[in-house]
Amino acid sequence: MYNFGANYILYMNQNNYCIIMAGGVGSRFWPVSRKNNPKQFLDILGTGKSFIRHTYERFTEIIPPENFYVVTNKIYKQLVKEHIPELNDTQILSEPLGRNTAPCIAYAAYKINKLNPDASMVVAPSDHLVLNEPEFRHVIAEGFDFARSNEVLVTIGIKPNRPDTGYGYIQIDSSVKTGDFHKVKTFTEKPTLEVAKMFIDSGEFFWNSGIFIWRTSEIIKQFRSHLTEVHTRFDSITESYNTDGEEESINKIYPECRNISIDYGIMEKADNVYVRCSEFGWSDIGTWGSIYQHSVKDDNGNAVTGDVLEYDTEGCIINMPKGKIAVIQGMKDFIIVDSSDALLICPKDDEQNIRMYIEEVKMKKGPDYI
Amino acid sequence: MYNFGANYILYMNQNNYCIIMAGGVGSRFWPVSRKNNPKQFLDILGTGKSFIRHTYERFTEIIPPENFYVVTNKIYKQLVKEHIPELNDTQILSEPLGRNTAPCIAYAAYKINKLNPDASMVVAPSDHLVLNEPEFRHVIAEGFDFARSNEVLVTIGIKPNRPDTGYGYIQIDSSVKTGDFHKVKTFTEKPTLEVAKMFIDSGEFFWNSGIFIWRTSEIIKQFRSHLTEVHTRFDSITESYNTDGEEESINKIYPECRNISIDYGIMEKADNVYVRCSEFGWSDIGTWGSIYQHSVKDDNGNAVTGDVLEYDTEGCIINMPKGKIAVIQGMKDFIIVDSSDALLICPKDDEQNIRMYIEEVKMKKGPDYI
Numbered sequence: 001m002y003n004f005g006a007n008y009i010l011y012m013n014q015n016n017y018c019i020i021m022a023g024g025v026g027s028r029f030w031p032v033s034r035k036n037n038p039k040q041f042l043d044i045l046g047t048g049k050s051f052i053r054h055t056y057e058r059f060t061e062i063i064p065p066e067n068f069y070v071v072t073n074k075i076y077k078q079l080v081k082e083h084i085p086e087l088n089d090t091q092i093l094s095e096p097l098g099r100n101t102a103p104c105i106a107y108a109a110y111k112i113n114k115l116n117p118d119a120s121m122v123v124a125p126s127d128h129l130v131l132n133e134p135e136f137r138h139v140i141a142e143g144f145d146f147a148r149s150n151e152v153l154v155t156i157g158i159k160p161n162r163p164d165t166g167y168g169y170i171q172i173d174s175s176v177k178t179g180d181f182h183k184v185k186t187f188t189e190k191p192t193l194e195v196a197k198m199f200i201d202s203g204e205f206f207w208n209s210g211i212f213i214w215r216t217s218e219i220i221k222q223f224r225s226h227l228t229e230v231h232t233r234f235d236s237i238t239e240s241y242n243t244d245g246e247e248e249s250i251n252k253i254y255p256e257c258r259n260i261s262i263d264y265g266i267m268e269k270a271d272n273v274y275v276r277c278s279e280f281g282w283s284d285i286g287t288w289g290s291i292y293q294h295s296v297k298d299d300n301g302n303a304v305t306g307d308v309l310e311y312d313t314e315g316c317i318i319n320m321p322k323g324k325i326a327v328i329q330g331m332k333d334f335i336i337v338d339s340s341d342a343l344l345i346c347p348k349d350d351e352q353n354i355r356m357y358i359e360e361v362k363m364k365k366g367p368d369y370i
Numbered sequence: 371m372y373n374f375g376a377n378y379i380l381y382m383n384q385n386n387y388c389i390i391m392a393g394g395v396g397s398r399f400w401p402v403s404r405k406n407n408p409k410q411f412l413d414i415l416g417t418g419k420s421f422i423r424h425t426y427e428r429f430t431e432i433i434p435p436e437n438f439y440v441v442t443n444k445i446y447k448q449l450v451k452e453h454i455p456e457l458n459d460t461q462i463l464s465e466p467l468g469r470n471t472a473p474c475i476a477y478a479a480y481k482i483n484k485l486n487p488d489a490s491m492v493v494a495p496s497d498h499l500v501l502n503e504p505e506f507r508h509v510i511a512e513g514f515d516f517a518r519s520n521e522v523l524v525t526i527g528i529k530p531n532r533p534d535t536g537y538g539y540i541q542i543d544s545s546v547k548t549g550d551f552h553k554v555k556t557f558t559e560k561p562t563l564e565v566a567k568m569f570i571d572s573g574e575f576f577w578n579s580g581i582f583i584w585r586t587s588e589i590i591k592q593f594r595s596h597l598t599e600v601h602t603r604f605d606s607i608t609e610s611y612n613t614d615g616e617e618e619s620i621n622k623i624y625p626e627c628r629n630i631s632i633d634y635g636i637m638e639k640a641d642n643v644y645v646r647c648s649e650f651g652w653s654d655i656g657t658w659g660s661i662y663q664h665s666v667k668d669d670n671g672n673a674v675t676g677d678v679l680e681y682d683t684e685g686c687i688i689n690m691p692k693g694k695i696a697v698i699q700g701m702k703d704f705i706i707v708d709s710s711d712a713l714l715i716c717p718k719d720d721e722q723n724i725r726m727y728i729e730e731v732k733m734k735k736g737p738d739y740i
Contacts, residue, residue, distance in 0.1 A: 309735075325731060331715060336715065353699065
């Protein structure tokens with residue numbers, strides 16, 4: 001039992017489950033983030049723990065240990081075990097290939113629902129930053145209560161502090177509200193700066209954190225309505241969940257599923273979506289710019305990981321591997337990232353080019369460097 | 371017997387010896403050049419062979435194989451053997467510590483003179499570039515002839531093509547000339563740009579290549595006159611040269627010798643120095659700038675070694691280790707050098723800072739990085 005203030009008492013409910021999504025390849029952080037060791041397994045901010053480890057620990061106070069599940073690509077199963085040794089093998093769900101968030105969430109929901117028809121689940125990306133973890137847990141616990149007491153899908157919205165064009169936005173219907181939970185009016189993908197400014201000014205828009213809470217029975221109902229072909233496939237293998245045949249069944253139906261996000265496939269279509277408007281120091285750490293923003297800067301405004309001697313160098317993100325030193329002179333506002341077999345030097349303002357660079361590296365130098 | 375044109379016939383004279391000086395640490399090319407693998411053992415220009423290998427091969431047509439000697443620091447003895455496997459152990463002279471060129475040359479001269487009192491020797495640095503090797507051999511062969519027929523010290527002067535402030539200059543006495551050999555009037559260390567321009571305009575000045583030719587008996591005579599304390603020490607161990615006791619004797623006297631260059635200790639003082647004014651495409655490759663100058667540049671004017679994808683990058687020297695790739699955007703006129711455990715990024719114009727950086731690296735990060 002934990003007391004989060006304001007007379008809010010949290011019980012560790014045995015029906016609450018946590019699903020951590022950890023199948024991404026994090027290509028924007030190349031060359032540090034690599035196909036065989038992507039962002040969620042890295043400690044790019046130099047905190048001492050990987051993103052996925054932080055994500056797991058963020059929930060351990062409110063989720064029973066046996067109720068954690070990590071869904072990941074089969075090639076990362078071993079990495080997940082290394083970063084979260086508390087998990088046993090049955091708690092790591094292997095995707096034979098990436099199919100975006102809808103099939104990933106369906107897999108966890110159908111499997112858990114068979115185990116426990118009263119289950120509720122929080123779904124969280126494995127590579128985000130949360131600064132105020134007590135407040136985060138408070139929000140998640142409220143979300144569980146709300147989702148359990150109502151036939152709703154809950155999404156966590158973040159109060160925006162700037163017109164960021166890298167995030168999706170959720171518009172609330174301010175006339176329909178239950179406590180801190182607002183009915184959702186619209187979802188909008190990454191807007192232009194103009195539009196983002198209007199969103200902020202209106203006070204009706206929140207960042208879409210990609211964190212969701214619902215009862216497994218409720219999300220399954222929604223799959224049946226809005227992603228029928230996904231429902232049919234995951235429903236057809238109900239027999240095999242939590243048996244030795246599960247992996248084989250999943251390997252069979254997964255490639256047949258559409259590559260589709262839960263936002264596009266369900267959240268934008270369901271009419272019972274509520275957003276919990278929150279502030280807990282959140283970032284998806286989607287760019288080197290956000291790494292820079294959340295890092296401790298030295299006297300010259302450089303965010304440095306590793307052993308670096310700087311001369312006349314300002315506003316840079318410098319990331320060196322362990323045991324290697326750098327001497328850097330005359331750089332302003334650059335990303336300088338060294339990994340064992342690849343070096344990236346690129347102006348901070350041009351980091352959107354990194355995806356293109358990766359394609360070119362793959363084409364010209366081969367897949368080993370990706 | 372080789373014909374170098376102009377009716378010049380060269381015999382491979384058994385009294386001609388070649389001394390390659392290979393004890394330097396090449397700190398200006400950090401982090402590629404390291405204390406345990408300095409410049410002379412590297413192929414910074416990407417020619418397929420190290421500088422010392424090129425130096426050796428440059429002389430093999432005119433020097434009998436058993437007449438080569440390499441003087442190096444004892445820590446590089448193994449490296450010398452790897453790069454010039456043709457040498458046997460007695461042909462590698464180990465200095466217990468670096469004492470500049472005068473003791474290094476004295477060691478070889480006194481040792482060889484005991485073996486063969488009729489010996490003449492060419493002394494050459496191990497880390498220079500020569501583009502026109504036939505012309506080089508022609509010059510050296512002429513130098514041997516001149517030094518054998520006259521009681522002189524011969525130094526090889528290079529016709530300057532620009533007012534370089536990184537070289538020493540030799541002024542000729544245009545009134546005293548034998549064939550292509552001019553009496554030397556003065557030696558000048560690195561001049562200012564103003565002075566260097568005057569030197570060039572006068573037509574009387576040549577770059578000091580640091581390549582010398584003389585009879586061993588003649589240079590010993592000069593040591594006796596101008597570096598008496600060096601003479602006394604090397605003369606005192608005459609018994610031990612070419613015996614099992616040589617190394618022990620050298621280890622004893624070497625630390626007692628002054629750290630002094632042959633230029634300062636003898637060439638500037640002797641009155642029988644002649645310069646052979648030459649043009650054979652020479653550079654001491656003393657700076658990254660000279661590497662840039664002598665490298666093949668790509669379409670963007672970058673001198674690249676290794677696998678590099680460039681975007682909006684011009685006039686750079688980029689040096690990546692084998693098996694590593696780099697993606698570089700938005701760099702102009704920089705030196706970017708990566709080695710296994712150190713990375714250097716520095717504007718080309720500021721490369722004189724590298725020595726200072728090395729000192730700071732040594733102090734702050736320890737000697738392993740030097």
